[in-house]
Amino acid sequence: MLFSNNPQEEKLITPRNPKDLTLANLTPRRPTMGPDIPVILWRLLRLVSLHDILRDETAVVVHLMGKRLGAALNVKTIEELHEQLTRLKIGKLDFSVNTPDAVHLAVAECLTCDGITPPIGKAICQLEAGIVAGALETIYPGRKVLSEETKCIGGLGDDVCLFECRII
Numbered sequence: 001m002l003f004s005n006n007p008q009e010e011k012l013i014t015p016r017n018p019k020d021l022t023l024a025n026l027t028p029r030r031p032t033m034g035p036d037i038p039v040i041l042w043r044l045l046r047l048v049s050l051h052d053i054l055r056d057e058t059a060v061v062v063h064l065m066g067k068r069l070g071a072a073l074n075v076k077t078i079e080e081l082h083e084q085l086t087r088l089k090i091g092k093l094d095f096s097v098n099t100p101d102a103v104h105l106a107v108a109e110c111l112t113c114d115g116i117t118p119p120i121g122k123a124i125c126q127l128e129a130g131i132v133a134g135a136l137e138t139i140y141p142g143r144k145v146l147s148e149e150t151k152c153i154g155g156l157g158d159d160v161c162l163f164e165c166r167i168i
């Protein structure tokens, strides 16, 4: 147990692991700044900083991060997934294929990559691919989901980012 540094407000604070924070715990309280951040800040962290630190490991680590995030959304249906991803402003979504064996999600105005010019030369939205896979594994418990980004706006110069998921 630690005491707060603020002498006027001595509260007992129980240290916790940040990994245990839930969506409810993380709700912003920024009455004048609001809940959103500039997309450019996200991209500096997600693309520039992470690749600088993790280098070749970035794709795998970020995909795993996405899977955990997708599972934490705790959705039961594709409609709920659509709602959550829209709320998170991931992009404009189109579930062009939605069967128990395969889901294809096209994302326009992708949070991570739309507008990056010239294209990087390879798909870069592993976080989003992981999120969809993690969410689908909660929608289809006991099954494994493989997801791959086959089109990428800022990575490959495509019109949308396309995530093709196989549910095994």
Ligand SMILES: [Zn+2]
Binding pocket: 110, 113, 123, 124, 125, 149, 151, 152, 153, 154, 155, 161
């Ligand atoms: Zn992309």
